[in-house]
Amino acid sequence: MVSNTTKSVAVIVAHPDDETLWAGGTILSHPLWSFFIISLCRASDTDRAPKFSNALRVLKAEGSMGDLDDGPDQKPLDKNEVDESILKILPQKHFDLIISHNPSGEYTRHLRHEEVSSSVIRLWSRGKISGNTLWTFAYEDGSKQYYPKPVESANIYHLLTKHIWLRKYRIITETYGFEKNGFEAETTPRAEAFWEFTNTNDAQKWLKNGGVLK
Numbered sequence: 001m002v003s004n005t006t007k008s009v010a011v012i013v014a015h016p017d018d019e020t021l022w023a024g025g026t027i028l029s030h031p032l033w034s035f036f037i038i039s040l041c042r043a044s045d046t047d048r049a050p051k052f053s054n055a056l057r058v059l060k061a062e063g064s065m066g067d068l069d070d071g072p073d074q075k076p077l078d079k080n081e082v083d084e085s086i087l088k089i090l091p092q093k094h095f096d097l098i099i100s101h102n103p104s105g106e107y108t109r110h111l112r113h114e115e116v117s118s119s120v121i122r123l124w125s126r127g128k129i130s131g132n133t134l135w136t137f138a139y140e141d142g143s144k145q146y147y148p149k150p151v152e153s154a155n156i157y158h159l160l161t162k163h164i165w166l167r168k169y170r171i172i173t174e175t176y177g178f179e180k181n182g183f184e185a186e187t188t189p190r191a192e193a194f195w196e197f198t199n200t201n202d203a204q205k206w207l208k209n210g211g212v213l214k
Contacts, residue, residue, distance in 0.1 A: 007096040010131065011037040011061075012086060012120050014101065014112040015070070016045075016052035017176050017184060020059070022106060022137040023099055024168040025160040025192050027059050035061035038089050040082065040116055043067035048176075055175050058167075064089040074111045082119040087128060098124060098131040102195065103211030106139040107148040107187075121207045125200040134203055135194035136211065147186055150193035159191045 011027070013019050016039045019027070027035055037056060042048045043065035056063045066085040068077060101117035117136060123129040138154035141147065150157060160168070169188050178184040195211075197203040 005032065007033045008094070009033050009035045009097045009099060010090060010095045010129070011035055011063075012090065012098065012100040012116060013037070013039055014068075014110070014116045015039055015041050016048045016055065016065070017172065017178075018101070018113070020055060020168060020171045020176070021184065021188060022101075022139065023192060023194075024059065024171060025164045025189075026099075026158065026194075027061060028164050028167050029158075029160075031060065035059065035063075036091060036095075037061050037063035038066065038086070039063070040066040040085050041068045041070040041112060051176050055171055058171055058175055068112070070112060076111060077115055079115070079119060079122070082115050083123055083128070086116075086119055086123060090129065093130070095129075095131040097133050097135065098129060099135045099194070100137070102136040102138065103207050103209075104140075105211075106137050107141040108144045117211065118207060121203045125204050132198065134197040136197070136206075138193035138195050139189065147183075148189070150189050150191045152193070154193040155196040156194040157191060158193075160189075165190050 011019050019037045039052055044067050066089050068085055100120040101113040103117045105113040124134055138151040139148040140151055172178050172188050173180055173185050
């Protein structure tokens, strides 16, 4: 999984910790890649925002945060608001790779994950975000029957080495401070999976299908 090539990579997630939960092993396994990670929520959260900054240091990545509403009610956001938030904090440059949520989310269900994914696909398809390739997280929880797990049939599936997984796990439990018997720590995948798109039309069809196979 470790690559000696260089890439410019944008990681666009809803919350601080999503970057580690769903792609932390990939980030840690590619020290020569240049990562810019944005979290669209929690910039004003005095607990999570500094932890995100610390996680960026551990991941050796740059990044920024937005402050979209993330209240417990999870009221739907206007799609233009999500689009504008991404464009405001993401550097306007070309990326070799864009990584973000799946239109169906990673578990049942989180509206912000779904909204961010839809926005990323929409902006990429319209050329507002410039990138060669898009990866969307490929995880599912069997409609809440179990913790989210990677989809083995996804285009990209990597079993993490024990060393990489432990580094990822420590970011979740030590840097972010989540309890070891809590959802985040119990979820932390030992493998990572992604659906890969090099064609914006294919990504748009995927979005219309809700990010699931038919």
